[in-house]
Amino acid sequence: MGPSRLEAFSDGVLAIIITIMVLELHVPHEATFAALGPVLPTLFCYLLSFINVGIYWNNHHHLLHACRRVTGGILWANLLLLFWLSLIPFTTAWMGENHFAPLPTLLYGVVLLLGAASYEVLQQAIIVAQPDQPELRAAFGSDRKGKLSLTLYGFAMATAWWWPWIAVALYVLVAMIWLVPDRRVERALRMRPGHDTR
Secondary structure, three states: OOHHHHHHHHHHHHHHHHHHHHHOOOOOOOOOHHHHHHHHHHHHHHHHHHHHHHHHHHHHHHHHHOOOOOOHHHHHHHHHHHHHHHOHHHHHHHHHHOOOOHHHHHHHHHHHHHHHHHHHHHHHHHHHHOOOOHHHHHHHOOOHHHHHHHHHHHHHHHHHOOOHHHHHHHHHHHHHHHOOOOOHHHHHHHHOOOOOOO
């Protein structure tokens, strides 16, 4: 199986995740600014989660374009990533509706951490399955952004029980780090003879 089918399936799942998140937004019954107050935490959580899912979609797109062959290991690693991302709507709604209470904020971080770790697993599975592309392994190298993200998520989870707002600030920081798409794969593809520019 080629990567195009895997990408199409993943795109569909990510689109459903975003749709579920937006359906969790409840419209105020009054047409006043004051009525928006109670839903602002939910709106903020939706925005943060939308950005996170968008970041995964963007980088997943580049990652799969570096993949020439899809193995069983890649399929399972991709499903593991999608599993953790599919829990984002639940933790987003729980954290927003409870105004960043410690337990929902902690669980949101757990899902983000395991999603990031699953992305690393998928990345490694793709590298292993493409032994004829040493430029890929060189491109991922030390993966400083990935390791920094995991570390920040760990700190956020450690503080969520006592200082949930610090945890949320760290979640925002990680998202900001990844707002600029990961260009390592693009650089590796440019090194490949006859690369496409999708």
